[in-house]
Amino acid sequence: MKVAVIRFPGSNCDQDAFHALNDMGLKAEYVWHDSGSLDGFDAAFVPGGFSYGDYLRCGAMAARSRIMGEVNRLAEAGCPVLGVCNGFQVLTEAGLLPGALMQNEHEKFLCQDVFLTTESDASWTREAKGKTLRIPIAHGEGRYIADAETLARVEGEGQVAFRYVENVNGSMNSIAGVVSPRGNVMGMMPHPERAASLRLGNTDGLVILRALELVRA
């Protein structure tokens, strides 16, 4: 399976993703936001970082960059698209996922492990269901919000992918990640790619990354 790791100016989790995916036996390749296409790719990973220096809003400029047309095309074709941290912000800004991410409730940049649970039957989380995962976060703007109607739909349609066991950033309904209506696009603030190696002390992220091979809408 060939996974495109999208790089924007300011991406900084691209190498973590690249190595985690290749170590799993997938074929990850970097794709620069301003060139290249996603022809021949089966999935896209939008990594964390501070794309375009978070100018204007987190993910706003990246969401309008050239490559996002290609990511959109992949998503419409039913292929898996995963956005982590800044990648989650990019996917909400691009309209591929509902809601928005705002500054953490208590202003602090949070860099710590969190525990996540899921009750979703989406393919992204099927393997994680029933487990409590320990996954690191590193963000200042991870407070998930949506208007009442959107939130009700996200909850009602089983689009909540993950919740924080302890709501560290003030997210509505403790939401840490959501999936798209068709279920093939997922965004989450915690970093599964940083929890994918025994040598680094945590492999809880693997059940999430392995879902790349299961997701198909």
Added chain:
Amino acid sequence: MATVRIYVTLKPSLLDSAGRTVAGSLQKLGFSEVQGVRIGKMIEVQLTDATDDRINEMCDKLLANPVIEDYRYEVIA
């Protein structure tokens, strides 16, 4: 040439955590009359021609996120 000032503000129902911090600092400086602070952005754009349709389109497509923000603008010159 025209200049447009676009004001982008958080929707009133949303918590502005940065604004809350600034309000706290003002109060610590002795401005006890401060009851709250909301922080927004002012974006000044130079245009060859200022038409409402095009300015609204810029705001809707990039400058404001309708999920969390409102905007208004004024043509100043």
